Amino acid sequence: MLVYPSGISLSSSTLQFLARHLRQRRREIGSRWRRLSARRQALLALAHLRCGDTYSQLAAAFDIGIATVYRYVREAVEVLSALAPSLEQAVRTAAAKAFVILDGTLLPIDRIAADRPFYSGKHKKHGMNVQVITDPFGRLLWASPALPGAVHDIKAARTHDIPAALAEAGIRCGTIRVPYRGRWDKLSAGQRAVNVSHAKIRALGEQAMATLKTWRLLRKLRCSTTRITGIVQAVLALHLAASA
Numbered sequence: 001m002l003v004y005p006s007g008i009s010l011s012s013s014t015l016q017f018l019a020r021h022l023r024q025r026r027r028e029i030g031s032r033w034r035r036l037s038a039r040r041q042a043l044l045a046l047a048h049l050r051c052g053d054t055y056s057q058l059a060a061a062f063d064i065g066i067a068t069v070y071r072y073v074r075e076a077v078e079v080l081s082a083l084a085p086s087l088e089q090a091v092r093t094a095a096a097k098a099f100v101i102l103d104g105t106l107l108p109i110d111r112i113a114a115d116r117p118f119y120s121g122k123h124k125k126h127g128m129n130v131q132v133i134t135d136p137f138g139r140l141l142w143a144s145p146a147l148p149g150a151v152h153d154i155k156a157a158r159t160h161d162i163p164a165a166l167a168e169a170g171i172r173c174g175t176i177r178v179p180y181r182g183r184w185d186k187l188s189a190g191q192r193a194v195n196v197s198h199a200k201i202r203a204l205g206e207q208a209m210a211t212l213k214t215w216r217l218l219r220k221l222r223c224s225t226t227r228i229t230g231i232v233q234a235v236l237a238l239h240l241a242a243s244a
Contacts, residue, residue, distance in 0.1 A: 018042035044069065049238070085142055095171060102166075104130065120150060129147045131160060140240070
């Protein structure tokens with residue numbers, strides 16, 4: 001296999017953040033020796049999450065075995081997902097905002113037609129449903145655990161108790177609703193105004209989705225569906241740490 005140097009579109013502070021927590025993890029479990037230093041393990045995990053590099057590509061690049069890559073990535077994801085804010089913590093942060101925006105996205109997965117629970121009729125593909133809360137400027141505050149793609153956004157939000165948590169905190173939530181359908185010149189003035197308002201809010205919600213999917217691994221997940229929640233939470237933790 002040919003190996004060549006590459007870059008990752010992240011700052012060095014992100015690498016230092018993850019490396020610091022990996023060192024702490026090693027101290028906690030009493031790890032004496034590793035093939036890679038905590039910094040190199042952090043670099044490996046970031047290459048996987050940000051660039052979507054496969055285990056075989058990472059094994060060749062870091063001169064280690066595929067099984068070792070798997071263990072290192074899984075450990076990094078576990079460390080990061082534990083740092084992601086819970087819904088209660090996100091609600092406390094959101095309490096200082098004028099309102100928040102709640103929207104859902106589908107993370108594509110490699111499943112076959114027989115896996116109906118993961119098939120989204122809306123998107124016409126298999127995936128996992130993730131609910132996202134953003135501030136009024138479209139900045140990401142929280143991402144939910146992943147549910148099968150067949151779950152509707154409203155049901156997913158209720159499953160995670162998002163409306164109840166926001167209502168209890170007295171936070172206004174702008175959910176992304178369906179616009180009025182039809183030709184522009186056939187809609188009433190009121191309907192056109194609603195559609196314009198919808199498009200503006202939708203754009204802010206989509207901004208948060210785009211932020212998540214700058215992490216290329218989330219554009220096509222090929223791992224077990226049981227691991228996707230941890231990966232989403234790991235990405236959220238890295239994003240919040242970088243934007244702090």
